[in-house]
Amino acid sequence: MKILVTAKRVTDPDAKIRVKPDGTGIETAGLEYKLNPFCENAIEAAVSMVEKHGGEAIAVTIGTADVEQNLRTALAMGCERAIRVEIADDQLDSDLTARILVKLFETEKPDLFLLGKQAVDGDSNQVAQLVAEMLDLPQACFASGIVIENGEAVVTREIDGGIETIAVKLPAVVSADLRLNTPRLPTLPNVLKAKRKPLQVLTPAALGVDTALKVATVAYEAPPQRKGGIKVKTVQELVEKLQNEAKAL
Amino acid sequence: MGTTLVIAETFGGKLRKSTFNAVTFAKALAAKTGGDFAIGLLGSGVAGLAGELTGYGAKAVYVADNAGFANYLGGPWAKAVAALADQAGATSVAATSSTFTRDLLPRVAARMGAGMVSEVLSVVDGTKFLRPMWAGNVVATVEVKTPKAVFCVRGTEFDAAQATGGASPVQAVAVAPEDNGKQRYVKFEAVVSSRPDLAEAAVVVAGGRGLKDKAGFAILDPLADLLKAAIGGTRAVVDAGIAPNDLQIGQTGKVIAPQLYIGVALSGAIQHIAGMKASKTIVAINKDPEAPIFSVADYGLVADAFKAVPELVEEIRKIKGV
Ligand SMILES: Cc1cc2nc3c(=O)[nH]c(=O)nc-3n(C[C@H](O)[C@H](O)[C@H](O)COP(=O)(O)OP(=O)(O)OC[C@H]3O[C@@H](n4cnc5c(N)ncnc54)[C@H](O)[C@@H]3O)c2cc1C
Numbered sequence: 001m002k003i004l005v006t007a008k009r010v011t012d013p014d015a016k017i018r019v020k021p022d023g024t025g026i027e028t029a030g031l032e033y034k035l036n037p038f039c040e041n042a043i044e045a046a047v048s049m050v051e052k053h054g055g056e057a058i059a060v061t062i063g064t065a066d067v068e069q070n071l072r073t074a075l076a077m078g079c080e081r082a083i084r085v086e087i088a089d090d091q092l093d094s095d096l097t098a099r100i101l102v103k104l105f106e107t108e109k110p111d112l113f114l115l116g117k118q119a120v121d122g123d124s125n126q127v128a129q130l131v132a133e134m135l136d137l138p139q140a141c142f143a144s145g146i147v148i149e150n151g152e153a154v155v156t157r158e159i160d161g162g163i164e165t166i167a168v169k170l171p172a173v174v175s176a177d178l179r180l181n182t183p184r185l186p187t188l189p190n191v192l193k194a195k196r197k198p199l200q201v202l203t204p205a206a207l208g209v210d211t212a213l214k215v216a217t218v219a220y221e222a223p224p225q226r227k228g229g230i231k232v233k234t235v236q237e238l239v240e241k242l243q244n245e246a247k248a249l
Numbered sequence: 250m251g252t253t254l255v256i257a258e259t260f261g262g263k264l265r266k267s268t269f270n271a272v273t274f275a276k277a278l279a280a281k282t283g284g285d286f287a288i289g290l291l292g293s294g295v296a297g298l299a300g301e302l303t304g305y306g307a308k309a310v311y312v313a314d315n316a317g318f319a320n321y322l323g324g325p326w327a328k329a330v331a332a333l334a335d336q337a338g339a340t341s342v343a344a345t346s347s348t349f350t351r352d353l354l355p356r357v358a359a360r361m362g363a364g365m366v367s368e369v370l371s372v373v374d375g376t377k378f379l380r381p382m383w384a385g386n387v388v389a390t391v392e393v394k395t396p397k398a399v400f401c402v403r404g405t406e407f408d409a410a411q412a413t414g415g416a417s418p419v420q421a422v423a424v425a426p427e428d429n430g431k432q433r434y435v436k437f438e439a440v441v442s443s444r445p446d447l448a449e450a451a452v453v454v455a456g457g458r459g460l461k462d463k464a465g466f467a468i469l470d471p472l473a474d475l476l477k478a479a480i481g482g483t484r485a486v487v488d489a490g491i492a493p494n495d496l497q498i499g500q501t502g503k504v505i506a507p508q509l510y511i512g513v514a515l516s517g518a519i520q521h522i523a524g525m526k527a528s529k530t531i532v533a534i535n536k537d538p539e540a541p542i543f544s545v546a547d548y549g550l551v552a553d554a555f556k557a558v559p560e561l562v563e564e565i566r567k568i569k570g571v
């Protein structure tokens with residue numbers, strides 16, 4: 001099996017994000033960056049499928065040179081090689097991201113394209129679905145389980161109201177949800193090995209992708225803050241406040 | 250100018266109330282652009298529901314009732330929705346965010362060559378919209394540059410539209426899912442619950458890891474019974490198999506805004522708060538006075554949940570006389 005898998009870099013999911021006073025972006029001083037948690041699930045799935053079925057997993061990312069550190073993590077987790085497409089985050093929208101990934105798919109011709117369901121910085125939840133439509137491939141999004149058998153991926157999906165199972169013929173696009181697996185921690189020898197694995201850098205121009213955006217982010221602001229409330233001392237006091245003050249009972 | 254096609258969502262043979270949140274969005278957009286809206290109802294055996302959609306001022310209710318729609322599959326459905334948008338002369342497609350629409354709408358956008366905005370919070374003007382990023386810690390203004398657009402809107406930010414007594418014409422359309430044999434539906438394991446739907450409930454009782462296990466989590470049942478509440482949970486309890494995935498509240502679960510939210514033995518991680526901070530009244534019960542949930546709670550009680558929750562049930566019974 002040949003698997004293409006994304007390794008997007010995001011700000012630390014647990015960091016407190018602040019908006020710049022002039023509204024042009026977020027404060028990046030002191031921020032740490034990690035692999036997008038959903039991509040970690042996708043990479044774990046890709047690597048364990050290759051362990052089981054043979055083949056190779058290729059990690060791909062779109063971003064400037066500083067995202068390579070996180071791309072190396074994907075290599076340390078077991079991907080054989082990596083591709084980075086050079087373009088800054090703020091020059092991207094979901095559609096352009098998808099069109100770039102489509103080009104990589106067309107060159108690599110994998111059996112399976114694994115992505116995360118959502119990038120935890122932009123929170124768009126679009127790219128996997130866009131890629132699937134652009135390639136006219138079947139999609140199975142929000143996967144909590146994937147079994148490869150008879151040329152199909154049988155995928156359980158976490159959806160409203162329960163768990164659904166669908167089967168998609170390979171090649172297919174699958175987006176990983178957090179309960180798909182527990183991503184492995186790269187071992188030190190694998191981290192060292194990852195430094196020598198091939199990492200190819202491409203540009204949108206070389207791929208022949210038009211970089212015009214369909215949706216541009218034009219301003220950033222802090223959300224309205226909730227006013228902190230009070231601490232009550234007893235359950236009786238809580239019920240009294242809920243009844244008489246909040247009128248919530 | 251332009252027509253927005255609102256996609257109605259059905260579940261178990263009924264319309265989801267969230268359909269009417271998207272109608273409110275479509276009206277807000279129409280008010281900015283001078284356009285109008287229509288409603289698209291796709292499904293198998295759904296024609297009988299069309300009558301419930303005619304009183305909201307839509308210029309038409311398009312019904313695509315076809316046995317091929319019995320089960321949702323992204324690719325075939327996206328082609329059908331895009332075809333319907335075409336037939337309706339729609340310049341945009343909108344629906345309330347759910348796992349169904351989040352799966353479907355990006356594909357529709359790709360098919361229409363449209364820019365798509367996820368989780369719309371409000372309409373700034375005909376091309377600019379507010380949407381959350383970074384688990385709601387940032388509100389971004391985004392501008393759609395394409396003539397066509399697709400919107401997945403956050404239900405909690407748009408009140409459900411009220412019927413205005415209009416009589417939109419119902420029009421059957423010959424739109425069917427195109428099955429190219431690349432995907433098939435296998436099965437659905439529904440979470441059966443007699444409680445109200447988490448996304449729609451007026452009261453939500455949510456539990457966290459501090460409740461330890463299924464038996465501990467069950468202390469929420471009498472409280473939820475008494476308040477006719479939905480039960481929700483954190484990712485931690487879902488990951489641990491204590492609650493089903495459908496009950497996860499947060500950045501990567503459901504976003505809710507009930508009249509009353511009671512969070513029990515949960516810390517209030519950024520990702521959880523992202524899903525409940527728009528609730529009208531927030532109550533937090535946690536034994537750690539430093540738990541972050543207290544920073545968004547209107548009423549915080551520092552206590553052991555195993556003691557406080559049964560007491561709370563008793564006290565509420567007293568005032569309700571039950
Ligand atoms: C990419 C990503 C996405 C995520 N998405 C979500 C999401 O959508 N929703 C979500 O909820 N989380 C999400 N998380 C997880 C989130 O970061 C937290 O780990 C999770 O919310 C913690 O759950 P918790 O509050 O139940 O557990 P904990 O953080 O462990 O908190 C347990 C709390 O219970 C209290 N406690 C313990 N015993 C008692 C007792 N007897 N009585 C009273 N209080 C007690 C403790 O003081 C503590 O505050 C996500 C994480 C990531 C990385």
Ligand SMILES: Nc1ncnc2c1ncn2[C@@H]1O[C@H](COP(=O)(O)O)[C@@H](O)[C@H]1O
Pocket residue numbers: 006007008009036038039060061062063094097114115116117118119120122123124125126127128
């Ligand atoms: N810059 C990027 N580089 C690589 N993959 C990306 C990038 N942006 C988004 N993705 C992939 O698309 C998924 C969904 O992202 P989004 O639609 O932006 O929430 C992510 O989980 C990644 O798998």
